[in-house]
Amino acid sequence: GAGVSQTPSNKVTEKGKYVELRCDPISGHTALYWYRQSLGQGPEFLIYFQGTGAADDSGLPNDRFFAVRPEGSVSTLKIQRTERGDSAVYLCASSTRDSLSGANVLTFGAGSRLTVL
Amino acid sequence: AQKITQTQPGMFVQEKEAVTLDCTYDTSDQSYGLFWYKQPSSGEMIFLIYQGSYDEQNATEGRYSLNFQKARKSANLVISASQLGDSAMYFCAMREWSGNEKLTFGTGTRLTIIP
Numbered sequence: 199g200a201g202v203s204q205t206p207s208n209k210v211t212e213k214g215k216y217v218e219l220r221c222d223p224i225s226g227h228t229a230l231y232w233y234r235q236s237l238g239q240g241p242e243f244l245i246y247f248q249g250t251g252a253a254d255d256s257g258l259p260n261d262r263f264f265a266v267r268p269e270g271s272v273s274t275l276k277i278q279r280t281e282r283g284d285s286a287v288y289l290c291a292s293s294t295r296d297s298l299s300g301a302n303v304l305t306f307g308a309g310s311r312l313t314v315l
Numbered sequence: 316a317q318k319i320t321q322t323q324p325g326m327f328v329q330e331k332e333a334v335t336l337d338c339t340y341d342t343s344d345q346s347y348g349l350f351w352y353k354q355p356s357s358g359e360m361i362f363l364i365y366q367g368s369y370d371e372q373n374a375t376e377g378r379y380s381l382n383f384q385k386a387r388k389s390a391n392l393v394i395s396a397s398q399l400g401d402s403a404m405y406f407c408a409m410r411e412w413s414g415n416e417k418l419t420f421g422t423g424t425r426l427t428i429i430p
Contacts, residue, residue: 231418240408240421241420242420243418246416248416254416291360301348305362307359308358309358309359
């Protein structure tokens with residue numbers, strides 16, 4: 199497709215369970231980002247990939263969170279032993295240079311809403 | 316200190332009027348970029364406009380313009396001739412070049428256009 203695709207759009211799970219959230223970026227975009235947006239807040243940076251490697255994972259809150267991008271395209275955000283505080287919308291973005299401004303502009307997906315009961 | 320501050324949690328504006336959404340930022344970098352995104356109720360973040368710290372002219376993009384005052388560290392978004400479809404959350408964000416490619420976002424302003 200033409201945009202960033204995220205699945206599932208909604209995920210409800212129980213405390214302590216493992217979840218995976220998938221992101222399919224725009225074809226050809228080498229940079230991929232994960233953000234978390236809690237209710238009433240702006241998106242909060244989690245991790246950034248350039249190609250297959252994590253260039254910056256400083257935003258991951260703890261070792262229960264992990265993300266991979268094995269072939270440099272699709273990425274999966276993995277959350278172990280989920281907690282109620284993990285409930286949020288998880289946004290994925292990929293980037294390219296904007297033709298008008300030259301800026302590295304992020305294009306976001308619609309997000310995966312995670313609810314931990 | 317907050318890197319991006321948006322002091323207006325919500326704004327109501329009459330249709331066809333202009334509206335200014337405030338954004339101030341905090342950085343010690345000389346090179347940085349400022350972005351505005353729109354988030355409708357559908358949840359997707361839509362890029363609106365960009366201003367580089369070395370750009371001498373204010374950025375414009377259709378009905379959107381960015382009032383960039385570098386000395387004051389402000390980057391306010393101006394929407395002219397507002398439309399009902401402009402009702403959404405608006406986020407200001409910054410990228411600092413000394414770090415990496417990540418964007419830091421403010422808490423947003425909810426804009427409601429009144430018919």
